[in-house]
Amino acid sequence: MTATFLILAAITIAGTVAAMALRNLVHCVLALTLGFAGLAALYLQLGAQFVGLTQILVYVGAVAILAVFVIMMTQNPTQTSDSIFSSFWFGGGLIAALVFAVLGWAIHASHLPSGVATPQAQAAVHPIGDALMHQYVLPLEIMGLLLTAALIGAVVLAMQEKRRSA
Amino acid sequence: MSSLTSYLLVSALVFSIGLAGALTRRSAILVLIGIELMLNAANLNFIAFWRYGPHPEALTGVMFAIFSIGIAAAEAAVGLGIILAVYRHSKTTELDQMNSMKG
Numbered sequence: 074m075t076a077t078f079l080i081l082a083a084i085t086i087a088g089t090v091a092a093m094a095l096r097n098l099v100h101c102v103l104a105l106t107l108g109f110a111g112l113a114a115l116y117l118q119l120g121a122q123f124v125g126l127t128q129i130l131v132y133v134g135a136v137a138i139l140a141v142f143v144i145m146m147t148q149n150p151t152q153t154s155d156s157i158f159s160s161f162w163f164g165g166g167l168i169a170a171l172v173f174a175v176l177g178w179a180i181h182a183s184h185l186p187s188g189v190a191t192p193q194a195q196a197a198v199h200p201i202g203d204a205l206m207h208q209y210v211l212p213l214e215i216m217g218l219l220l221t222a223a224l225i226g227a228v229v230l231a232m233q234e235k236r237r238s239a
Numbered sequence: 240m241s242s243l244t245s246y247l248l249v250s251a252l253v254f255s256i257g258l259a260g261a262l263t264r265r266s267a268i269l270v271l272i273g274i275e276l277m278l279n280a281a282n283l284n285f286i287a288f289w290r291y292g293p294h295p296e297a298l299t300g301v302m303f304a305i306f307s308i309g310i311a312a313a314e315a316a317v318g319l320g321i322i323l324a325v326y327r328h329s330k331t332t333e334l335d336q337m338n339s340m341k342g
Contacts, residue, residue: 078242082249089253089276093260098268105272108253112279115249116304119290124282124304131308136275136315143319144268147326158263159335165262173255180247185291201305204298212302216309223313230320234327 077118085111096157098144106137123201246287254280267325267332271318278311 088108095101109132116125159165205213257276264270282304289300326332329339 078245082245085249086252086256089256092276093256093264093269093273098266101269101272105276108276109279112253112283115246115283116286119246119286121286121289121301121304124286124301124308127305127308128279128282131312132275132279135312139315139319140268140272143322146323147268147332157265159265162263166259168262169255169259172258173251176251176254177248180244180251185243185247201298201301204302205305209302212306216306220309220313223317227316227320230317231323 078115081111081114081118084108085115099141102137102140102144105140106133109133109137123198243287243291247284250280250283250287253277253283265333265335267322267334267337268319270334271315271322274318275311275315278307278314282307 085108088104088106088111091104092101092108095104109128113125113128113133116128254277257273257280259273260276261270261273264273285300285304285307289295289298289304292300322332325337329337331337
């Protein structure tokens with residue numbers, strides 16, 4: 074466990090906590106990009122370069138911008154926002170704390186490998202592209218089909234409904 | 240505490256934060272973002288187990304993480320589209336006020 078890991082983990086946790094606790098939604102998304110960037114740096118530190126850069130591209134780039142667009146399109150000044158938490162806040166927080174307790178206990182109790190990483194475990198882009206084009210070509214095609222269907226579906230959902238004159 | 244354990248702990252913490260946000264926040268957009276955080280925690284687990292597993296040259300964890308990111312992107316697009324459609328109908332994104340499924 075190095076100082077780099079500690080700093081990156083602190084950035085990630087701080088960003089995600091702020092994203093879930095701030096009042097202003099735009100501030101939440103800003104903190105969320107910080108958390109996603111911290112996760113991407115953790116991937117890079119683990120040697121998964123392609124996944125780290127994809128994380129920056131997809132999450133920091135696309136998902137955060139999409140969320141900001143939706144927040145700005147749905148700003149309603151007359152909303153009664155006395156509290157940012159729903160009426161289920163106590164039960165939800167309790168469930169989350171219990172889940173973390175169970176996960177932490179499971180991690181603590183299991184016999185994991187002692188942390189000696191095999192050397193040269195670098196996922197460069199070239200072997201990943203090779204694997205995607207040979208071994209994983211069918212999942213790749215299915216993923217392309219799914220993304221196309223999802224994007225068409227999102228556009229149809231967000232399109233203005235035609236008023237039916239009946 | 241080994242390195243893998245600390246990565247798993249960070250991942251469990253991110254998952255719990257996302258779960259808490261998804262269960263307690265009032266805004267539907269932030270509930271969606273909480274779900275995204277949970278998916279990201281799973282990705283961190285995939286990458287950590289790939290790095291410290293016995294066969295890192297097989298690239299299985301990396302592949303799973305890449306496909307998981309793709310699924311998460313599709314989910315975010317459709318979820319935000321649904322939020323826009325609901326907002327156009329009921330003029331709110333607060334979950335406490337969405338109490339009717341009938342148009």
